[in-house]
Amino acid sequence: MLRNRLAKIVATLGPETGSAEAMRSLYEAGADVFRINAAYSDDGANAALVRLVQDTIADPSDPVGTLWDLPGLKMRIGDFADGGVALKPGGTFTLDQSPEPGDAHRVYLPFPEAFAHSRVGDLLRLDDGRLTLRVTEVTLYRLTTEVVAGGVLSANKAILFPNVPVPTAEVSARDAESLTAALEAGVDWVAATANGSLAVVQDFRRRVGDRVKLMIKIDSQALLDQLDAVLELADGLFLARGDLGSSIPVERIPNAQKDCILAARRAGKPVVVAAQMLEHMVSDPTPTRAEASDVCQAIYDGADAVTLSAETAVGQYPTDAVAMMDRLIVSAEADDPDPGTLAAFSEEDTTETRVESIGGAIAHAAVGGARELGASAIVVHTSSGSTARRVARLRPGRPILCLTDSAETRRAMTVVCGVHPLMMPSLSSWKEIVEVAVRATREQQLGDDGDVIAITAGMPLGASGSTNILRVATL
Numbered sequence: 001m002l003r004n005r006l007a008k009i010v011a012t013l014g015p016e017t018g019s020a021e022a023m024r025s026l027y028e029a030g031a032d033v034f035r036i037n038a039a040y041s042d043d044g045a046n047a048a049l050v051r052l053v054q055d056t057i058a059d060p061s062d063p064v065g066t067l068w069d070l071p072g073l074k075m076r077i078g079d080f081a082d083g084g085v086a087l088k089p090g091g092t093f094t095l096d097q098s099p100e101p102g103d104a105h106r107v108y109l110p111f112p113e114a115f116a117h118s119r120v121g122d123l124l125r126l127d128d129g130r131l132t133l134r135v136t137e138v139t140l141y142r143l144t145t146e147v148v149a150g151g152v153l154s155a156n157k158a159i160l161f162p163n164v165p166v167p168t169a170e171v172s173a174r175d176a177e178s179l180t181a182a183l184e185a186g187v188d189w190v191a192a193t194a195n196g197s198l199a200v201v202q203d204f205r206r207r208v209g210d211r212v213k214l215m216i217k218i219d220s221q222a223l224l225d226q227l228d229a230v231l232e233l234a235d236g237l238f239l240a241r242g243d244l245g246s247s248i249p250v251e252r253i254p255n256a257q258k259d260c261i262l263a264a265r266r267a268g269k270p271v272v273v274a275a276q277m278l279e280h281m282v283s284d285p286t287p288t289r290a291e292a293s294d295v296c297q298a299i300y301d302g303a304d305a306v307t308l309s310a311e312t313a314v315g316q317y318p319t320d321a322v323a324m325m326d327r328l329i330v331s332a333e334a335d336d337p338d339p340g341t342l343a344a345f346s347e348e349d350t351t352e353t354r355v356e357s358i359g360g361a362i363a364h365a366a367v368g369g370a371r372e373l374g375a376s377a378i379v380v381h382t383s384s385g386s387t388a389r390r391v392a393r394l395r396p397g398r399p400i401l402c403l404t405d406s407a408e409t410r411r412a413m414t415v416v417c418g419v420h421p422l423m424m425p426s427l428s429s430w431k432e433i434v435e436v437a438v439r440a441t442r443e444q445q446l447g448d449d450g451d452v453i454a455i456t457a458g459m460p461l462g463a464s465g466s467t468n469i470l471r472v473a474t475l
Helices: 020-029 043-056 112-117 173-185 198-208 227-233 241-245 250-267 289-301 318-335 347-352 358-373 386-393 407-415 430-443
Strands: 008-012 033-037 065-069 084-087 092-096 106-108 123-126 131-138 142-149 151-154 158-160 189-193 213-218 236-240 271-274 305-308 377-381 400-404 419-423 452-458 467-474
Touching (some): 043 173, 198 227, 236 241, 250 271, 250 289, 250 386, 289 305, 358 377, 377 430, 386 400
Parallel strands (some): 008 305, 189 213, 213 236
């Protein structure tokens, strides 16, 4: 299904959207990638979700991707008997080591180190900083707190402690276990938390190899300071603004977003913006004006994809949320007077970007030629997807048809801005590539008789990194 927009939508699956019917509804509304948040369910259930996505949306003309978000080293509270509780400012709430389901007065916290290192007066942040507790009493088995900033607290929410050390030298045992399950399930992308450590990024890269695409979550100042080094190791970035907002002053989030997007685009790798984008739609059929502006700003900044989290996982209007995000992206892309040049990647930046290979030069030529000639599409024949990413980072302002004989490449491309991946059998000649490119453009209704398309490919065919030919064809 070809979208009428370029940026992609990542929709998180959850209790409200774990059925085949719900997945199909989300996909038809505009979801391009389904995110599985591994922190909220066991690995077996998460693997079943991946398989269900692949079985439900299996038509070759309907590309869909899966993103497995690893649990990370976050400390999380336990379950509640009623799913959640309302905490009121001034009230008392206890964190303890009893595994019994929580209630309005207490909840399980399965981290002994939290009790050993906490101090009276510490401020504890929960659920991306929405709720705040002040510690009033500490024992080895219990933390008594006063509610400073209240609200609804639901099960498994992350909690941040100011004085509890977090190990960062290697991938945690829980993440390693979850990563193994993700690889066995055949996901397309894994999003990983490195806790500010480049060594952990390197550890993830070693474990993943080339079996899956690796997306590193930017959630701390330490990783913001090492964006280029992270991008040398990762296949993409996941801007976790909720966690980042607990690490840096909130007023710095907009500039951090621009920095991440610009760095990723210069590296030719996708960047996903996440957290609190249409959160009002968890319980309301319409977003706030500020949320609508937030989604559009991410598109103006040049994000490859934007994310729905609770809106589709547990919200009352999951399909409406996807449809609304689709409308907002379409509107934002139409707003820009030059859709090929978004604010975060000016023409000056483009011309100064170093062309590192013949494939990079071909990508620049294809985009420049397509703009000059008013081409209706750019068609990229690729095995690895690298040329499609090179073209996409320049934001040509028109669809990029990615013809590939690799199912893995096809699914991985679903997160890349402007790229519509299509499975094609192995092609044996340039004549065949041109014929297939013209036919695919017509079938996707991207051009009429007399329109031109730009086509890139490499000789010898099928060799990764061999893109060296550009041709213009007329429909």
